[in-house]
Amino acid sequence: MFMNSNLFEPGKSKLERNFIQSAAKQNTRLDGRKSGDFRDVKLTFGADWGTVIVAIGDTKVLAQVSCDIGTPSSARPNEGTLHLNVSLGGVAYLNESQTTHDQRFLTLNSLLERTFRNSRSLDLESLCVAAEQHVWCVRVDITVLNHDGNLYDASTVAALAALMHFRRPDVTFLDEEIRIYSDKERELIPLLFLHYPVSVTYCLYKSNSHYPYVDPILLEENAADSIIVLSFNSYNELCSLNAGGSTPTKAGIIMQCARNAAKRSKSLVDFLKKALLLDEQRRNNKEPIMEGLVSLLTNKSQTISYNHLMKEDVSDIVMREKQEIPEKVKTEDKPVAVDAEPHKKPSKATPAPINDSAWLPRDKEASPTVVTSSAPTKTNRNKSQRGAGQQKSTQKHSKQQNQSDSEEETKPVIK
Numbered sequence: 001m002f003m004n005s006n007l008f009e010p011g012k013s014k015l016e017r018n019f020i021q022s023a024a025k026q027n028t029r030l031d032g033r034k035s036g037d038f039r040d041v042k043l044t045f046g047a048d049w050g051t052v053i054v055a056i057g058d059t060k061v062l063a064q065v066s067c068d069i070g071t072p073s074s075a076r077p078n079e080g081t082l083h084l085n086v087s088l089g090g091v092a093y094l095n096e097s098q099t100t101h102d103q104r105f106l107t108l109n110s111l112l113e114r115t116f117r118n119s120r121s122l123d124l125e126s127l128c129v130a131a132e133q134h135v136w137c138v139r140v141d142i143t144v145l146n147h148d149g150n151l152y153d154a155s156t157v158a159a160l161a162a163l164m165h166f167r168r169p170d171v172t173f174l175d176e177e178i179r180i181y182s183d184k185e186r187e188l189i190p191l192l193f194l195h196y197p198v199s200v201t202y203c204l205y206k207s208n209s210h211y212p213y214v215d216p217i218l219l220e221e222n223a224a225d226s227i228i229v230l231s232f233n234s235y236n237e238l239c240s241l242n243a244g245g246s247t248p249t250k251a252g253i254i255m256q257c258a259r260n261a262a263k264r265s266k267s268l269v270d271f272l273k274k275a276l277l278l279d280e281q282r283r284n285n286k287e288p289i290m291e292g293l294v295s296l297l298t299n300k301s302q303t304i305s306y307n308h309l310m311k312e313d314v315s316d317i318v319m320r321e322k323q324e325i326p327e328k329v330k331t332e333d334k335p336v337a338v339d340a341e342p343h344k345k346p347s348k349a350t351p352a353p354i355n356d357s358a359w360l361p362r363d364k365e366a367s368p369t370v371v372t373s374s375a376p377t378k379t380n381r382n383k384s385q386r387g388a389g390q391q392k393s394t395q396k397h398s399k400q401q402n403q404s405d406s407e408e409e410t411k412p413v414i415k
Helices: 014-025 099-118 151-165 218-222 251-284 293-298 306-331 378-410
Strands: 041-045 051-056 059-070 081-087 128-130 134-146 171-174 177-180 198-204 226-232 238-245
Touching (some): 041 151, 081 099, 099 151, 134 151, 198 251
Antiparallel strands (some): 041 051, 059 134
8 A cells, every 4th residue: 555654634734624614613615515415426336236336526435245155153043144344445545654544444344334234224034044054144345436525424325225236146955955046047136124224424613513514525524523423214213323523512413413314314215216226227128237347437327316316206207297187188178277387397395204203302392371360350259159159059959969869769669
């Protein structure tokens, strides 16, 4: 690995840190985004199953999934295994003591293990071939191609997309023999998931801790005083939390970040599912798929963009509704005005609110104050006396009815 003692990572010098702190105090970012804006996420699927390139801005990550048959652990004999490995290579910048490279490698690897393995996102029992003898061992290799900040989110999205895109061969175990079928003999089998975790990264600064920066670039990430990484699934469940730094953070800001991260994770999972459907359609139509790493990086025709795909689905729904309306008009006798305002843009469907009452505390509502008068008026006194008299009369009447009913029940009937 090439190492230069004069090469420093951006955001580590005092001048750069002071510049980012002053920009955060004014609530401005270098790339023109707001504090809560995300960069566009782009996916490119390779020819092999489980090969995905994820790009978040200028940060690019390659994820490859492979599997092999091995022996299970003694603690869980009927479950397969999942291994995650991150390779930074010569892309990450190094300082004189190499602490930047080692810290980022350890934190990134531990974050991925907590997000996928500890949360048990993958159904490992489905990877069992023969209990206590043979199981599938799934391995995810993540290679950082370019680093411009927010490696956590790019790595989790790449690992999840590669696992969802991967297909394993079918296998049978008869008479103590294992037979693995090829894709021509039997169809490949996708992996089973229990949930889909996605991480969202926030950066906090001492000059302005009320507005955390989401999806930071490399300069903002290195100059940050605190970093919060939240991993949520599509069910709005917290999978992992990693927070560290020197900035004092209030609980309300963390809860606000958690709500936004839950919405972002759910939308990214929907984006991955739609992207997989597009890739499946291309394969069914037998469209040419680019092979090799260079072709994947240079080819832009097969790149699926988050901003383009999510907006395209809304426009397709609107176009279908416009095509169905004239057909209904022809069948009806009365004329109906169609597209009275063609210049008006179709309104986007608002997503359903997240039910976060179970895990996110709400602000306590102010209890209504009750004002009591010390000196009641004459009308109130008369009304209270009349009400008391009516209550007494009704009580006496009810007592007489109860006594008469009881006497009638106790009297014997002689015929």
